[in-house]
Amino acid sequence: GAVVSQHPSWVICKSGTSVKIECRSLDFQATTMFWYRQFPKQSLMLMATSNEGSKATYEQGVEKDKFLINHASLTLSTLTVTSAHPEDSSFYICSASAIAGGFTGELFFGEGSRLTVL
Amino acid sequence: AQKVTQAQTEISVVEKEDVTLDCVYETRDTTYYLFWYKQPPSGELVFLIRRNSFDEQNEISGRYSWNFQKSTSSFNFTITASQVVDSAVYFCALREMDSSYKLIFGSGTRLLVRP
Numbered sequence: 001g002a003v004v005s006q007h008p009s010w011v012i013c014k015s016g017t018s019v020k021i022e023c024r025s026l027d028f029q030a031t032t033m034f035w036y037r038q039f040p041k042q043s044l045m046l047m048a049t050s051n052e053g054s055k056a057t058y059e060q061g062v063e064k065d066k067f068l069i070n071h072a073s074l075t076l077s078t079l080t081v082t083s084a085h086p087e088d089s090s091f092y093i094c095s096a097s098a099i100a101g102g103f104t105g106e107l108f109f110g111e112g113s114r115l116t117v118l
Numbered sequence: 119a120q121k122v123t124q125a126q127t128e129i130s131v132v133e134k135e136d137v138t139l140d141c142v143y144e145t146r147d148t149t150y151y152l153f154w155y156k157q158p159p160s161g162e163l164v165f166l167i168r169r170n171s172f173d174e175q176n177e178i179s180g181r182y183s184w185n186f187q188k189s190t191s192s193f194n195f196t197i198t199a200s201q202v203v204d205s206a207v208y209f210c211a212l213r214e215m216d217s218s219y220k221l222i223f224g225s226g227t228r229l230l231v232r233p
Contacts, residue, residue, distance in 0.1 A: 032219065034220055034221065036223075041228075042225070042226075043209065043223045043224065043225045043226050044163075044209070044223045045223075046220055046221070046222065049220055091161055093161075093163065095221065097219060106165065106168060107153075107213070107221055108165075109155075109162070109163040109165075111161070111162045112161045112162060112163075114161070
């Protein structure tokens with residue numbers, strides 16, 4: 001089946017540094033990828049919709065200058081947490097939908113990336 | 119606006135009991151998809167089912183079954199003869215056609231199956 005891979009699986013960084021998380025669709029092309037954030041014991045909250053070749057669409061309340069999203073190709077989207085602070089510590093999950101599937105296409109999720117900011 | 123409500127925060131059952139997880143959704147769209155995902159402690163989301171708004175047939179897959187009722191905007195999930203390995207957080211989600219295809223999740227139900 002279709003696979004979405006995230007890297008790194010976990011990362012620990014110092015406050016003030018920037019962290020980049022990659023999301024790759026391994027065996028299909030994805031025009032659109034989605035980034036979610038999940039705090040402990042909470043639900044997945046959509047942060048932004050990443051569109052290949054264009055600017056990401058951010059959900060209300062998500063700082064676009066803090067969470068930089070780049071979708072440079074049909075198989076790769078990156079999320080960069082800039083000047084990370086302890087409150088940014090969370091589980092970040094991406095998902096992708098195959099081009100051929102359109103609206104009816106299944107969404108495939110990455111394994112998630114756990115960020116801890118010290 | 120789309121919304122998914124999972125009123126049950128936590129459920130605890132003894133192994134072999136049947137358990138139903140409730141999901142109620144709100145949408146103005148006539149075309150949408152409903153999903154259930156399982157999230158074990160490892161964190162990875164495991165896809166369980168996808169149902170489109172035009173298909174109200176109930177579905178059974180092994181010990182899992184789903185009851186879709188458009189009249190009550192519900193999409194409930196039943197596990198029959200629960201097992202310890204079923205312990206996880208279960209999320210119901212909605213994908214509207216008019217919302218850039220994004221998936222909106224309910225708050226999740228934590229299921230604990232005790233031996």
